[in-house]
Amino acid sequence: MAEREHGLAEAIKLASNEAPFGPLPSVRAAVARATDDLNLYADHRATALREALAARHGLDVERVTVGCGSVGLLQQLALTYLDPGDPVVFGWPSFEAYPVFASLTGASALTVDLRDHTNDLAAQADRVDERTKLVLVANPNNPTGTAVGLAEVRALLERVPSSCIVVLDEAYREFVTMPELGDPLPLLDEFPNLVVLRTFSKAYGLASLRVGYGFGHPEVIAAVDSTLIPFAVNGLAQAAALASLDADDEMRERVAGVVAERGRVRDALLSLGVAVPDAQANFVWLPLGAASADLALALEQQGVVTRGFPDVGVRVTIADATRNDRFLEAFERCHGG
Numbered sequence: 001m002a003e004r005e006h007g008l009a010e011a012i013k014l015a016s017n018e019a020p021f022g023p024l025p026s027v028r029a030a031v032a033r034a035t036d037d038l039n040l041y042a043d044h045r046a047t048a049l050r051e052a053l054a055a056r057h058g059l060d061v062e063r064v065t066v067g068c069g070s071v072g073l074l075q076q077l078a079l080t081y082l083d084p085g086d087p088v089v090f091g092w093p094s095f096e097a098y099p100v101f102a103s104l105t106g107a108s109a110l111t112v113d114l115r116d117h118t119n120d121l122a123a124q125a126d127r128v129d130e131r132t133k134l135v136l137v138a139n140p141n142n143p144t145g146t147a148v149g150l151a152e153v154r155a156l157l158e159r160v161p162s163s164c165i166v167v168l169d170e171a172y173r174e175f176v177t178m179p180e181l182g183d184p185l186p187l188l189d190e191f192p193n194l195v196v197l198r199t200f201s202k203a204y205g206l207a208s209l210r211v212g213y214g215f216g217h218p219e220v221i222a223a224v225d226s227t228l229i230p231f232a233v234n235g236l237a238q239a240a241a242l243a244s245l246d247a248d249d250e251m252r253e254r255v256a257g258v259v260a261e262r263g264r265v266r267d268a269l270l271s272l273g274v275a276v277p278d279a280q281a282n283f284v285w286l287p288l289g290a291a292s293a294d295l296a297l298a299l300e301q302q303g304v305v306t307r308g309f310p311d312v313g314v315r316v317t318i319a320d321a322t323r324n325d326r327f328l329e330a331f332e333r334c335h336g337g
């Protein structure tokens with residue numbers, strides 16, 4: 001689209017936090033094998049995948065769900081827990097799907113400003129009362145890339161009533177390097193209102209296939225499952241996800257490459273005077289305020305498609321070194337000029 005609009009030979013897309021590489025050979029082969037069964041309905045519950053995820057995380061399978069992307073699971077959670085007028089609390093700016101699902105169900109979104117570009121879980125807890133049905137925490141946060149530690153998550157859970165579901169959306173968990181992140185899964189025993197969402201879209205590079213997963217109390221999982229559109233997680237997606245779990249080492253190697261590039265890009269931007277906050281996901285956040293929309297447009301005119309949030313900032317996905325260099329060169333031209 002940018003190519004057509006600006007008459008460019010080849011634009012690069014750094015706008016959707018996609019993986020910069022194609023599928024692993026073993027995953028591609030599993031998908032190819034699964035095409036033998038395209039005439040058949042796949043397992044609605046994705047049982048084999050649930051069992052593999054349960055085994056990997058040492059949880060009962062009743063605590064595991066699989067959905068059509070973690071966005072699909074967010075929609076299921078909204079359908080399960082939100083009625084018109086119900087308050088739902090989340091930080092802002094955060095994932096753009098949150099207000100969409102809130103308004104879809106007629107719920108009322110209570111947004112809480114970030115503090116230092118980071119989810120302020122104490123302030124979010126302040127907004128929760130007996131009527132609040134959901135708190136949504138993207139960790140790391142999209143679009144700012146910052147993360148909060150396990151101690152803050154626990155403190156939030158200790159403060160909200162058990163009738164309020166706390167969703168920890170860990171779409172970018174695999175990219176996090178800060179040790180404070182910890183593992184929230186042991187908290188599931190203590191807090192039956194905790195739901196943890198993860199996805200194969202980002203670190204595993206399967207965005208096109210739409211498969212995400214979640215962990216929670218068996219009753220919560222059963223309620224969420226009851227809203228799944230029949231066969232929403234297709235057979236190719238299930239096969240790819242299962243094969244991906246067997247290719248964890250390769251995934252980690254690829255993620256390590258993205259993390260190294262993230263550090264390099266962030267350092268370059270810092271040295272150019274951009275106050276990029278700590279980056280814990282596969283993107284960097286340029287908090288440029290009023291200049292954001294113009295920068296995103298200027299980058300696009302040079303064939304570098306990023307995600308501009310007018311008056312707030314610009315989010316740039318980390319890709320491979322070549323594309324990252326193209327972004328940095330374009331940025332220097334826009335910024336300097």
Ligand SMILES: *Cc1c(COP(=O)(O)O)cnc(C)c1O
Nearest residue numbers: 069070071095142171199201212
């Ligand atoms: C990308 C992203 C997701 C993942 O969506 P899928 O539906 O699994 O592709 C979920 N949450 C956040 C915050 C994201 O940025």
